Amino acid sequence: AVGVVALLWDHIITFPTELRLVWTRPFTGPKAVFLFLRYVVSGSQIVIAYVLLIMRLYALWDHRKRILQALIGGFILTYAASIIAFDVFVVLLSLINAADRPRGLNVKLLTDLRRDGWLFYLVR
Numbered sequence: 001a002v003g004v005v006a007l008l009w010d011h012i013i014t015f016p017t018e019l020r021l022v023w024t025r026p027f028t029g030p031k032a033v034f035l036f037l038r039y040v041v042s043g044s045q046i047v048i049a050y051v052l053l054i055m056r057l058y059a060l061w062d063h064r065k066r067i068l069q070a071l072i073g074g075f076i077l078t079y080a081a082s083i084i085a086f087d088v089f090v091v092l093l094s095l096i097n098a099a100d101r102p103r104g105l106n107v108k109l110l111t112d113l114r115r116d117g118w119l120f121y122l123v124r
Contacts, residue, residue, distance in 0.1 A: 003049075007042055050075065 018038075022031060054071045061067040 004046060011038075011042075 022034060025031065054068075054075065057071055058064075058068050
């Protein structure tokens, strides 16, 4: 957990410089390598850490199949729940923003969002 916090802190404090020096420039080979190393490698390190944690707990439980299923299922459920929670957060912020606008909540787009938005969560 400490490593993830340090990684996030590094990304936060260096992002203004990254924005100025990397994101505003044309896409080149070195830029692709930088972005790959900065984001893809960091993300895969987090996934690998979770896989190692699951493997260690699985070994502690004497390689019981039920425990492995519970660990993998729990990982998938908590990951999916966090994505759904973020989706709900985004929809709520969109509706709050629309309610603050002079046109209010009577815009066709928002009516469609209210109607179809819940279908998104049912299908997902």
